Structures are given as C-alpha cells and as structure tokens.
Amino acid sequence: MDVDTPICRILDLARWAPSGDNTQNARFEILSPDAAIIHGFDTRAEVVYDLDGRASQLAIGALLETAAIAASGEGGALSITRNKGAAETQPTFEVRFVADAKTNADPLLQHVKSRSVNRRPLSMRALTRDELLELEGSIGPAFKVKWLHRASERLRVALMLFESAKIRLVTREAYEVHRSIIEWHAKFSEDKVPDQALGADPVTTRVMQYVLGSWERVKFFNRFLAGTWPPRIQLDLIPALACASHFAIVADRLPQTVDDQIEAGRAMQRFWLTATKLGLQLQPQMTPLIFARYANEDRPFSAHPNALSMAKAVRRGLVNRLGEHATAHCVFFGRIGAGKPAEARSIRKPFESVLVKAQGIQ
Ligand SMILES: Cc1cc2nc3c(=O)[nH]c(=O)nc-3n(C[C@H](O)[C@H](O)[C@H](O)COP(=O)(O)O)c2cc1C
Numbered sequence: 001m002d003v004d005t006p007i008c009r010i011l012d013l014a015r016w017a018p019s020g021d022n023t024q025n026a027r028f029e030i031l032s033p034d035a036a037i038i039h040g041f042d043t044r045a046e047v048v049y050d051l052d053g054r055a056s057q058l059a060i061g062a063l064l065e066t067a068a069i070a071a072s073g074e075g076g077a078l079s080i081t082r083n084k085g086a087a088e089t090q091p092t093f094e095v096r097f098v099a100d101a102k103t104n105a106d107p108l109l110q111h112v113k114s115r116s117v118n119r120r121p122l123s124m125r126a127l128t129r130d131e132l133l134e135l136e137g138s139i140g141p142a143f144k145v146k147w148l149h150r151a152s153e154r155l156r157v158a159l160m161l162f163e164s165a166k167i168r169l170v171t172r173e174a175y176e177v178h179r180s181i182i183e184w185h186a187k188f189s190e191d192k193v194p195d196q197a198l199g200a201d202p203v204t205t206r207v208m209q210y211v212l213g214s215w216e217r218v219k220f221f222n223r224f225l226a227g228t229w230p231p232r233i234q235l236d237l238i239p240a241l242a243c244a245s246h247f248a249i250v251a252d253r254l255p256q257t258v259d260d261q262i263e264a265g266r267a268m269q270r271f272w273l274t275a276t277k278l279g280l281q282l283q284p285q286m287t288p289l290i291f292a293r294y295a296n297e298d299r300p301f302s303a304h305p306n307a308l309s310m311a312k313a314v315r316r317g318l319v320n321r322l323g324e325h326a327t328a329h330c331v332f333f334g335r336i337g338a339g340k341p342a343e344a345r346s347i348r349k350p351f352e353s354v355l356v357k358a359q360g361i362q
Contacts (some may be wrong), residue, residue, distance in 0.1 A: 003351065005033035006074045006097045014067035015348045016018035016112050017269055019059035019284070020049060022179040022193055022263065022346035026063055026358045037083075038063070039356065040091040047179075048301055049290050053089060054261050056331035060091060061265015068271075069118075071097055072106040082259065089316060090256055091286065108273040114327070115273055116345040120244030122337030127357040131278050135247075135336075138274035139267040146326055149245035157335075158240035160317035164288040167310045169228040171302040172215055172271050179212045187344040196344035200234050239283065246285070248322055248330045255331055260264075264331035271278030275336055284334040292318045308311035 003012070011028050019025055020043075029037040042056035050056050064080055071078035076099040086092040126149060127135075136145050148157055169176045195205050208231060212216045221229055240246070249271060255259075255264055275282045276353035292315035294301045294308070301307060319327050 001030065001032075001089065001353070005030075005175070006071075006076070006099075007032070007036045007095070008032050008351070009077065009341050010067050010070040010095075010097060011036060011076060013040075013070040013073075014063050015351065015354065016115070017059065017062040018064040018115070018117065018284075019062070020047070020055040021177070022057070022191065022348075023047075023056070023181075023188065024191065024354065025059055025160045026350055027354050029114075029356050030359060031094075035094065035096045038095055040093070040094045042089050044089065047177050048171070049177065049287060051294070051299065051301055051362065053258075054255075054293075055254070055286060055290070057091065057258055058265035058268060060093075061262040061267075062269035063265075064093065064095075065111055065266035066074045067095060067352070068266075069106045069109050071111065073101055073109045074099075076100045076103050082217055082262070088258055091262070093259075104182045108170070108270065108277060111273050111276040114341065115276040116342050117197070117283050118339060118342040119197065119239060119283050120339065120342065121239050122281050122335070122339040123244065124242060125244060125338050127244050127280075127336070131280065135192060135271060135274055138270045139249060140270075143262065143267045143275055144252070146248040146250055146322060146330075147181065147272075148247070149244045152240055154243065154246065156317070156321060157246045158237050158340075159284060160241045160288055160314060160321065161236040162232050163310065163317060164314045165232040166228055167291055167314070168287060169231065169305045170222055171307050172225040172304045175212070175215055175218055182209075182212070184209050188347045189193035190347055190349050193346055194344050197342060198235065199239060200231060204230050204234055215259060232239055240285075240335060242337075243283075243335040244280075246333070248326055249332040250322075250326045250329045250330050254329055254330070268332045271332070277340065280336055281339040281341065282334055283335045285332060288314050288318055289330055289333045293351075337346075 021207045025041050026038045040060040042053035043050045068078045079096045083092040099357035159347055182194050183192040183194050187196045203213050211221050293312040295311035295315040
C-alpha cells in the first residue's frame with residue numbers, strides 16, 4: 001500500500017498522541033489517499049483503570065485532535081464523523097482530509113512528537129502569568145483549569161496520591177496490569193512503558209522487577225517488608241511535591257457520553273501540547289480520579305476487601321481539594337512544571353502494524 005498520502009501522513013503523526021500505559025488503542029483502515037476509518041477500542045476487559053472505557057476514550061480524543069493538527073500541516077482540515085452505530089467499547093470514526101489553501105499550520109504541530117509524559121521530580125518555580133494564560137486558553141470554552149499550586153495544596157495532593165498509590169500496589173487487578181505493561185531494562189518501548197520512564201531509581205526499579213515477578217512476592221513484600229513504601233515515596237509522594245502545580249481540567253457539562261470523553265481528550269491533548277510548546281513537563285495523575293469515580297458509583301473494582309473503602313478515602317481527599325462539582329466534572333488531573341524532558345519514553349508501534357483491512361480490527 002502507498003503510505004505516502006495525506007491521510008497516511010496525518011495518521012502516522014496522530015499515533016504520537018498519548019494513551020494510557022501506551023496501549024495505542026486505535027487501528028486505521030485506509031479507504032483512499034484522503035480518507036480512513038479509525039477503529040478505536042477500549043481495554044475494560046483487562047485494565048482495572050479502564051472499567052468504564054473512559055481512559056481509552058480520552059486517548060482516542062487525543063488521537064483525533066492530533067490528526068486534526070496534522071491535517072493543518074498538510075494544508076487543510078480533517079472532517080471527523082463518529083459512527084453512532086458502533087459499540088461503545090469500539091468507537092469508530094470516519095476521517096476525511098479536505099485541502100484548503102487558506103489553512104495555516106497549527107503552532108502545536110511541531111510539538112506532537114516531542115510531547116511525552118515526565119514522571120520525574122520537576123522544578124517548583126511557579127508558572128508565570130503568561131504560561132497560565134496560554135495553558136488556560138488552549139482548552140476551549142467548554143473546559144476550565146483549576147490550579148493547586150500552593151505548597152500546602154501540593155502537600156495535600158501528595159498525601160492523596162500516596163493513598164491512591166497504595167490501592168495500585170495491594171490489589172491483584174492492578175498488579176496484573178503493571179506486570180504486563182512495563183518493559184524491563186528499557187529506555188524506549190514501542191508497545192509498553194519502559195522501566196526507565198517510571199521515575200524510580202535503578203535499585204528500586206530492580207526490586208520492583210523482582211517483586212512484580214509473582215503475586216506471592218508482592219503479598220510477601222507488602223506484608224513483611226513495607227513493600228509499598230519505597231515505590232509510593234519515589235513515584236508518587238516526591239514528584240507530587242516537586243512540581244509547579246497540580247491541575248484539574250474541569251468540564252462545564254457533566255461528562256457522561258463517549259462524545260463528552262472524546263471532546264475532553266481533545267482538550268487534554270491541546271493542553272499537553274501547549275505545555276510542551278512552553279517548555280513545561282507534565283504527568284497525568286489519573287488513578288485518584290478513576291478510583292474516586294469507582295467509589296462514587298460503588299463499583300466493586302477489586303476483590304481486595306478494602307479496595308472500595310480505600311477508594312472512598314481517595315475520593316474524600318479529591319473532594320477536599322477540588323470540591324464536589326469539580327471532582328464530578330474533572331476529566332484530566334495531573335502535575336506540571338519546568339524541567340528537562342524525559343530521556344526515557346514510550347515510542348510507538350510501526351505504522352504498518354496498526355493498519356487493518358476492511359473487516360476492522362485484526
Ligand atoms: C488517558 C491517559 C491516562 C494516563 N494516566 C497516567 C497516569 O495516571 N500516570 C502516569 O504516569 N501516566 C499516565 N498517562 C501517560 C501515559 O502512560 C503515556 O502518555 C504513554 O505511556 C505514552 O507515553 P508518552 O507520553 O511518552 O508518549 C496517561 C495517559 C493518558 C492518555
């Protein structure tokens with residue numbers, strides 16, 4: 001197949017949009033040099049963080065936004081139509097490139113490939129007024145940013161993340177996700193998260209690799225060796241203190257539908273690319289938001305007897321920081337700050353490997 005066509009170049013760039021744990025949850029069916037079907041899918045059957053498909057839908061929104069930005073670089077626009085008949089677990093979109101000589105390249109275009117999650121401690125320098133305004137302006141009128149930047153707020157968020165991280169480390173469902181998404185001894189990973197991008201020091205990383213080798217080891221370490229402490233301190237508590245601010249992107253309307261999540265994912269990606277353009281580093285912190293939602297819905301997300309009560313405590317922590325309304329309307333939560341770009345990162349599967357024929361996902 002000829003991949004040197006507008007639609008292939010657009011989708012090739014769109015693949016650099018982020019997805020939870022680098023799952024890359026979309027496949028492309030090329031219809032013509034200008035048109036394709038994007039077959040999204042969610043990971044609710046395997047991933048405890050995606051039981052309602054929302055994280056996957058955010059990633060698909062980010063992919064569509066990136067495709068639209070890429071289209072501007074081809075000198076045109078992208079029309080995007082969701083197939084309303086497709087199952088919610090497999091949202092499907094027809095995308096068509098329409099050339100328009102008047103289109104200018106989007107200023108975010110050049111940052112698509114360099115945008116990357118940064119899980120390391122960041123500078124605590126406060127964001128400037130210009131940075132705040134540009135970030136707030138990037139997400140469109142349907143969303144607002146709530147900043148949590150004071151030292152006392154960062155401390156409280158850090159403690160909330162510390163609690164949330166405990167759920168990740170003591171539930172078997174989360175263990176099954178972590179063991180399958182980390183690529184060990186890696187700086188880059190095409191289809192997972194490389195261990196060097198996790199943010200732990202080399203010794204802790206090796207201990208994590210050993211412990212994650214079996215669920216029995218996890219239980220033993222947690223029970224007798226305070227196994228949850230070192231990773232929670234290094235991966236959650238310290239980075240949460242070492243940043244300029246935490247942020248919540250809050251939708252005006254209560255997000256309920258797939259389309260709401262897609263819109264939110266588009267806003268998330270513009271915010272993240274704008275941060276990259278400003279030379280800022282960003283890390284999503286989605287698990288407290290996800291656990292808070294499960295708690296609110298009384299969703300039995302784990303067989304661990306205390307999982308739901310721990311999630312309820314995380315929810316209380318989030319509500320104390322954001323209030324009830326913003327907690328319910330929050331679509332993206334994370335931290336941001338100046339810093340060096342991450343050296344280790346997820347990369348992407350080869351373009352050819354995400355192409356599918358007319359039947360859909362293979
Ligand atoms: C919806 C969504 C949720 C995410 N949640 C987290 C998170 O809770 N913690 C984290 O460290 N990274 C999170 N990430 C970052 C992804 O793991 C990361 O973007 C992905 O592995 C690709 O790597 P890249 O950003 O370097 O391209 C999230 C990304 C997306 C799109």
